[in-house]
Amino acid sequence: MKGIRFLLFLLCCCLGITFATAQNHSHQEVIYLKNGSVIRGTVVEQTIGQSIKVRTADGSLFVYNQQEIEKIVKESNNDSQPFRKAEKRSYIGIGLGATYTFDDEEFGFQLNLIDFGYLFNENIGIAAKLQGKAYSVNVHSTHGWNNSGTLSISTLTAGPLLSFQSGNKGRFEIKPMVGFGSASLKIDNVSINSETKMAFGLDIQYRYHISRVIDLFATLGYSKISDYSDINLLAGVGLRL
DSSP, X not given: OHHHHHHHHHHHHHHHHHHHHHXXXXXXXXEXXXXXXXXXXXXXXXXXXXXXXXXXXXXXXXXXXXXXEEEEEEEEHHHHSOOOXXXXXXXXXXXXXXXXXXXXXXXXXXXXXXXXXXXXXXXXXXXXXXXXXXXXXXXXXXTSOEEEEEEEEEEEEEEEEEEEEETTXXXXXXXXXXXXXXXXXXXXXXXXXXXXXXXXXXXXXXXXXSSSSEEEEEEEEEEEETTEEEEEEEEEEEEXX
Protein backbone atom coordinates (compact mmCIF):
# COMPACT_ATOMS: atom_id res chain seq x y z
CA MET A 1 0.00 0.00 0.00
CA LYS A 2 2.89 2.37 0.71
CA GLY A 3 4.17 1.89 -2.83
CA ILE A 4 0.75 2.46 -4.40
CA ARG A 5 0.15 5.65 -2.41
CA PHE A 6 3.58 6.99 -3.30
CA LEU A 7 3.15 6.24 -7.01
CA LEU A 8 -0.32 7.82 -7.06
CA PHE A 9 1.10 10.96 -5.46
CA LEU A 10 3.97 11.04 -7.94
CA LEU A 11 1.56 10.43 -10.82
CA CYS A 12 -0.52 13.45 -9.79
CA CYS A 13 2.62 15.61 -9.58
CA CYS A 14 3.84 14.50 -13.01
CA LEU A 15 0.42 15.07 -14.56
CA GLY A 16 0.44 18.60 -13.15
CA ILE A 17 3.93 19.29 -14.52
CA THR A 18 3.02 17.76 -17.86
CA PHE A 19 -0.17 19.82 -18.15
CA ALA A 20 1.70 23.02 -17.31
CA THR A 21 4.42 22.19 -19.83
CA ALA A 22 1.87 21.35 -22.51
CA GLN A 23 0.03 24.61 -21.91
CA ASN A 24 3.30 26.51 -22.14
CA HIS A 25 4.11 24.97 -25.53
CA SER A 26 0.60 24.89 -26.98
CA HIS A 27 0.88 28.49 -28.23
CA GLN A 28 3.61 30.58 -29.79
CA GLU A 29 4.06 34.23 -30.69
CA VAL A 30 4.08 35.35 -34.32
CA ILE A 31 6.06 38.56 -34.86
CA TYR A 32 5.23 40.53 -38.00
CA LEU A 33 8.07 42.88 -38.97
CA LYS A 34 7.61 46.06 -40.97
CA ASN A 35 9.94 44.72 -43.68
CA GLY A 36 7.48 41.88 -44.36
CA SER A 37 9.27 39.12 -42.44
CA VAL A 38 7.32 36.81 -40.13
CA ILE A 39 9.02 35.20 -37.12
CA ARG A 40 7.45 32.37 -35.11
CA GLY A 41 8.74 31.56 -31.65
CA THR A 42 8.52 32.39 -27.95
CA VAL A 43 9.18 35.85 -26.52
CA VAL A 44 11.66 35.23 -23.70
CA GLU A 45 12.45 38.84 -22.84
CA GLN A 46 10.76 42.15 -23.56
CA THR A 47 11.79 45.70 -22.73
CA ILE A 48 8.73 47.90 -23.12
CA GLY A 49 9.22 50.47 -25.86
CA GLN A 50 12.72 49.24 -26.72
CA SER A 51 13.25 45.61 -27.82
CA ILE A 52 12.12 41.98 -27.58
CA LYS A 53 14.11 38.73 -27.57
CA VAL A 54 12.57 35.74 -29.38
CA ARG A 55 13.54 32.05 -29.22
CA THR A 56 12.58 30.01 -32.31
CA ALA A 57 11.78 26.28 -32.42
CA ASP A 58 15.39 25.35 -33.25
CA GLY A 59 16.68 27.21 -30.17
CA SER A 60 18.00 30.30 -32.00
CA LEU A 61 17.67 33.70 -30.28
CA PHE A 62 16.82 36.92 -32.14
CA VAL A 63 16.56 40.49 -30.84
CA TYR A 64 14.39 43.10 -32.56
CA ASN A 65 13.93 46.79 -31.87
CA GLN A 66 10.38 47.86 -31.15
CA GLN A 67 10.47 50.18 -34.18
CA GLU A 68 10.99 47.14 -36.47
CA ILE A 69 7.83 45.37 -35.28
CA GLU A 70 4.42 45.91 -36.83
CA LYS A 71 2.43 43.57 -34.54
CA ILE A 72 2.67 40.45 -32.34
CA VAL A 73 -0.07 37.79 -32.23
CA LYS A 74 -0.44 34.32 -30.69
CA GLU A 75 -1.23 31.14 -32.60
CA SER A 76 -1.67 27.48 -31.69
CA ASN A 77 1.29 25.16 -32.16
CA ASN A 78 -1.16 22.38 -33.01
CA ASP A 79 -1.88 24.04 -36.35
CA SER A 80 1.69 24.97 -37.23
CA GLN A 81 3.47 21.81 -36.03
CA PRO A 82 1.23 18.72 -36.47
CA PHE A 83 2.40 15.22 -35.59
CA ARG A 84 4.05 14.32 -38.87
CA LYS A 85 3.79 10.88 -40.45
CA ALA A 86 7.55 10.95 -41.08
CA GLU A 87 8.31 11.56 -37.40
CA LYS A 88 9.79 8.61 -35.50
CA ARG A 89 6.98 7.15 -33.41
CA SER A 90 8.54 4.07 -31.81
CA TYR A 91 11.49 3.38 -29.55
CA ILE A 92 13.17 0.36 -27.99
CA GLY A 93 15.62 0.54 -25.13
CA ILE A 94 17.38 -1.19 -22.26
CA GLY A 95 17.46 0.01 -18.65
CA LEU A 96 19.28 -0.82 -15.42
CA GLY A 97 18.68 0.34 -11.88
CA ALA A 98 17.74 -0.38 -8.28
CA THR A 99 14.55 -1.81 -6.82
CA TYR A 100 13.13 -1.99 -3.30
CA THR A 101 10.55 -4.49 -2.09
CA PHE A 102 8.20 -3.38 0.66
CA ASP A 103 7.40 -6.96 1.69
CA ASP A 104 10.91 -8.08 2.70
CA GLU A 105 12.31 -4.54 3.00
CA GLU A 106 15.23 -5.46 0.76
CA PHE A 107 17.09 -3.66 -2.02
CA GLY A 108 17.92 -5.39 -5.27
CA PHE A 109 18.72 -4.65 -8.89
CA GLN A 110 16.52 -4.62 -11.96
CA LEU A 111 17.27 -5.03 -15.66
CA ASN A 112 14.77 -4.08 -18.35
CA LEU A 113 15.86 -6.19 -21.31
CA ILE A 114 13.19 -4.69 -23.56
CA ASP A 115 11.51 -1.32 -23.04
CA PHE A 116 9.31 -0.66 -26.08
CA GLY A 117 6.87 2.04 -27.03
CA TYR A 118 4.91 3.03 -30.13
CA LEU A 119 2.84 6.20 -30.56
CA PHE A 120 -0.33 6.09 -32.66
CA ASN A 121 -0.53 9.88 -32.49
CA GLU A 122 0.97 12.77 -30.54
CA ASN A 123 -0.09 11.49 -27.11
CA ILE A 124 -1.44 7.92 -27.24
CA GLY A 125 0.33 4.65 -27.96
CA ILE A 126 1.18 1.20 -26.67
CA ALA A 127 4.06 0.04 -24.46
CA ALA A 128 5.63 -3.31 -23.58
CA LYS A 129 8.38 -4.36 -21.19
CA LEU A 130 10.41 -7.49 -20.43
CA GLN A 131 12.18 -7.17 -17.11
CA GLY A 132 14.06 -9.19 -14.53
CA LYS A 133 15.00 -8.38 -10.95
CA ALA A 134 16.87 -10.09 -8.13
CA TYR A 135 17.05 -9.76 -4.34
CA SER A 136 19.16 -11.29 -1.62
CA VAL A 137 16.65 -12.52 0.99
CA ASN A 138 16.70 -14.30 4.33
CA VAL A 139 14.65 -17.48 4.61
CA HIS A 140 13.24 -18.50 8.00
CA SER A 141 12.16 -22.08 8.61
CA THR A 142 9.50 -23.26 11.04
CA HIS A 143 12.14 -25.71 12.30
CA GLY A 144 14.26 -22.85 13.57
CA TRP A 145 16.98 -22.60 10.91
CA ASN A 146 17.76 -19.51 8.86
CA ASN A 147 19.44 -19.27 5.50
CA SER A 148 20.03 -16.70 2.78
CA GLY A 149 19.00 -17.06 -0.81
CA THR A 150 18.39 -15.22 -4.05
CA LEU A 151 14.90 -14.31 -5.18
CA SER A 152 14.58 -13.72 -8.94
CA ILE A 153 11.45 -12.31 -10.58
CA SER A 154 10.81 -11.94 -14.31
CA THR A 155 7.76 -10.35 -15.94
CA LEU A 156 6.41 -9.53 -19.39
CA THR A 157 3.83 -6.73 -19.40
CA ALA A 158 2.10 -4.45 -21.90
CA GLY A 159 -0.41 -1.63 -21.82
CA PRO A 160 -1.34 1.87 -23.00
CA LEU A 161 1.25 4.62 -23.39
CA LEU A 162 0.41 8.24 -22.57
CA SER A 163 3.10 10.58 -23.90
CA PHE A 164 3.41 14.37 -23.59
CA GLN A 165 6.00 16.61 -25.19
CA SER A 166 8.23 18.53 -22.77
CA GLY A 167 10.23 21.23 -24.52
CA ASN A 168 11.83 20.58 -27.90
CA LYS A 169 13.67 17.36 -27.01
CA GLY A 170 11.89 15.68 -24.10
CA ARG A 171 8.76 13.63 -23.39
CA PHE A 172 6.96 12.71 -20.15
CA GLU A 173 5.35 9.28 -20.41
CA ILE A 174 2.96 7.26 -18.23
CA LYS A 175 2.65 3.50 -18.76
CA PRO A 176 0.11 1.38 -16.81
CA MET A 177 0.77 -2.26 -17.76
CA VAL A 178 -0.48 -5.77 -17.06
CA GLY A 179 0.94 -9.16 -17.98
CA PHE A 180 2.46 -12.33 -16.56
CA GLY A 181 5.48 -13.26 -14.50
CA SER A 182 7.14 -15.88 -12.35
CA ALA A 183 9.50 -16.04 -9.38
CA SER A 184 12.36 -18.33 -8.45
CA LEU A 185 13.98 -18.75 -5.03
CA LYS A 186 17.45 -20.29 -4.96
CA ILE A 187 18.93 -21.53 -1.66
CA ASP A 188 22.35 -23.16 -1.96
CA ASN A 189 21.88 -25.49 -4.96
CA VAL A 190 18.13 -25.85 -4.61
CA SER A 191 15.72 -23.80 -6.75
CA ILE A 192 12.03 -23.34 -6.00
CA ASN A 193 10.01 -22.02 -8.94
CA SER A 194 6.57 -20.45 -8.72
CA GLU A 195 3.67 -20.83 -11.11
CA THR A 196 3.04 -18.14 -13.72
CA LYS A 197 1.02 -15.35 -12.12
CA MET A 198 -0.57 -12.04 -13.10
CA ALA A 199 1.76 -9.04 -12.96
CA PHE A 200 0.90 -5.35 -12.78
CA GLY A 201 2.99 -2.22 -13.17
CA LEU A 202 2.93 1.56 -13.45
CA ASP A 203 5.89 3.45 -14.92
CA ILE A 204 6.49 7.19 -15.06
CA GLN A 205 9.23 7.93 -17.55
CA TYR A 206 11.11 10.89 -18.97
CA ARG A 207 12.83 10.51 -22.34
CA TYR A 208 15.33 13.00 -23.74
CA HIS A 209 16.37 13.00 -27.41
CA ILE A 210 20.16 13.44 -27.52
CA SER A 211 20.19 12.86 -31.28
CA ARG A 212 17.83 12.03 -34.12
CA VAL A 213 17.79 8.31 -33.21
CA ILE A 214 19.13 8.02 -29.63
CA ASP A 215 17.22 8.67 -26.39
CA LEU A 216 18.28 8.70 -22.77
CA PHE A 217 15.54 7.93 -20.24
CA ALA A 218 14.88 7.74 -16.52
CA THR A 219 12.00 5.70 -15.08
CA LEU A 220 10.32 5.50 -11.70
CA GLY A 221 7.99 2.53 -11.44
CA TYR A 222 5.82 0.37 -9.24
CA SER A 223 5.22 -3.33 -9.92
CA LYS A 224 3.36 -6.18 -8.26
CA ILE A 225 3.28 -9.92 -8.80
CA SER A 226 1.51 -12.25 -6.39
CA ASP A 227 2.40 -11.13 -2.83
CA TYR A 228 5.44 -9.12 -3.91
CA SER A 229 5.35 -5.41 -4.68
CA ASP A 230 8.28 -3.09 -5.23
CA ILE A 231 9.31 0.35 -6.38
CA ASN A 232 12.17 0.84 -8.82
CA LEU A 233 14.33 3.58 -10.27
CA LEU A 234 16.14 3.00 -13.56
CA ALA A 235 18.16 4.78 -16.22
CA GLY A 236 18.63 3.60 -19.76
CA VAL A 237 19.29 4.27 -23.41
CA GLY A 238 17.05 3.64 -26.40
CA LEU A 239 16.79 3.86 -30.16
CA ARG A 240 13.99 5.69 -31.95
CA LEU A 241 12.79 3.68 -34.92
